[in-house]
Amino acid sequence: MVEHFEDSELLFHRVKNVTLDGRNVPPTEIGYPGSNGMSVNRERFSLPEDVLWPDCSTWGIAALSCADIRSVMEESGDGRRRFTLAPRHDPLEASMELDQRENYAHSLIITLEDGRHDHTPPTNSVKKKIRFEIARFLRVLKRPT
Amino acid sequence: MDQNTAIFEDRRKLTTWLSGANHSAADDLRYDEKMVAAYLEPHCWLAPALERISRLQSDHHPGIETVARREASTLLDTIYYRTSLRPTRISSSAEGGIAVVFEVPGRYADVECLNDGSVVAGLTDFEGHQEVHELYLDNRTQVVRVLREIQRFIERP
Numbered sequence: 001m002v003e004h005f006e007d008s009e010l011l012f013h014r015v016k017n018v019t020l021d022g023r024n025v026p027p028t029e030i031g032y033p034g035s036n037g038m039s040v041n042r043e044r045f046s047l048p049e050d051v052l053w054p055d056c057s058t059w060g061i062a063a064l065s066c067a068d069i070r071s072v073m074e075e076s077g078d079g080r081r082r083f084t085l086a087p088r089h090d091p092l093e094a095s096m097e098l099d100q101r102e103n104y105a106h107s108l109i110i111t112l113e114d115g116r117h118d119h120t121p122p123t124n125s126v127k128k129k130i131r132f133e134i135a136r137f138l139r140v141l142k143r144p145t
Numbered sequence: 146m147d148q149n150t151a152i153f154e155d156r157r158k159l160t161t162w163l164s165g166a167n168h169s170a171a172d173d174l175r176y177d178e179k180m181v182a183a184y185l186e187p188h189c190w191l192a193p194a195l196e197r198i199s200r201l202q203s204d205h206h207p208g209i210e211t212v213a214r215r216e217a218s219t220l221l222d223t224i225y226y227r228t229s230l231r232p233t234r235i236s237s238s239a240e241g242g243i244a245v246v247f248e249v250p251g252r253y254a255d256v257e258c259l260n261d262g263s264v265v266a267g268l269t270d271f272e273g274h275q276e277v278h279e280l281y282l283d284n285r286t287q288v289v290r291v292l293r294e295i296q297r298f299i300e301r302p
Binding site: 019021026031136 | 205233236237238239240248250253257259261263267269271278
């Protein structure tokens with residue numbers, strides 16, 4: 001596991017739908033990075049098209065930088081809770097039981113509250129703001145076919 | 146009951162009948178073929194949209210619960226009868242539920258009816274401007290106000 005992510009490192013994410021102009025990912029396609037995080041591949045150990053392997057060849061590819069992720073900060077309505085995002089390297093080992101292939105580039109975008117991953121989920125409004133922020137930074141590299 | 150109210154109530158009954166939600170409503174109707182045909186014209190998007198909500202499934206998002214379908218139907222009702230908005234599409238949500246999407250190049254808005262019964266609206270230009278509103282569908286005034294904000298955002302030059 002390599003914990004360090006440069007700000008300039010890209011994170012690749014496969015997407016099934018894009019906006020009408022093909023440039024962005026609709027926020028409704030992006031789940032809130034909850035306790036399981038948002039699954040991505042890190043640029044340091046992969047090529048963009050690796051996120052489509054083995055059976056998602058018709059999907060699209062989008063990317064955002066670690067700097068973008070780290071710039072996201074949302075607060076609860078009363079201002080008492082503050083949420084940020086961070087990348088985390090999460091290499092996957094091959095597992096027949098889990099029907100999982102090896103993927104050393106696998107990483108997660110996780111949500112932190114005051115620096116802690118383990119926290120009570122925020123309200124749906126805050127979750128949606130975070131999803132919209134991620135959508136704002138995700139740029140489509142390849143459109144779905 | 147004045148004429149406008151009567152027309153409004155008739156349209157609601159016809160829409161309910163067309164959506165299949167309450168077939169017994171047809172028993173109360175005394176429509177001639179001309180009136181039914183008028184409501185089935187292509188510009189009447191509500192009935193097909195309600196049909197889509199009732200049948201929508203997703204192969205890459207969580208399943209859609211009945212509560213989300215019910216809230217989405219109520220939402221579409223409000224959009225159709227209280228605004229001049231027309232959804233761009235209706236799709237599943239990555240959070241589990243149904244999204245009613247309004248979109249033009251460079252501007253996007255959606256209202257998500259989620260499996261936990263909540264309804265949340267959002268809009269963005271993907272350049273830094275975004276708003277999020279939690280909606281309460283029984284508060285028609287609030288819902289219409291937010292929908293009109295969405296309309297102004299989507300339709301501005």
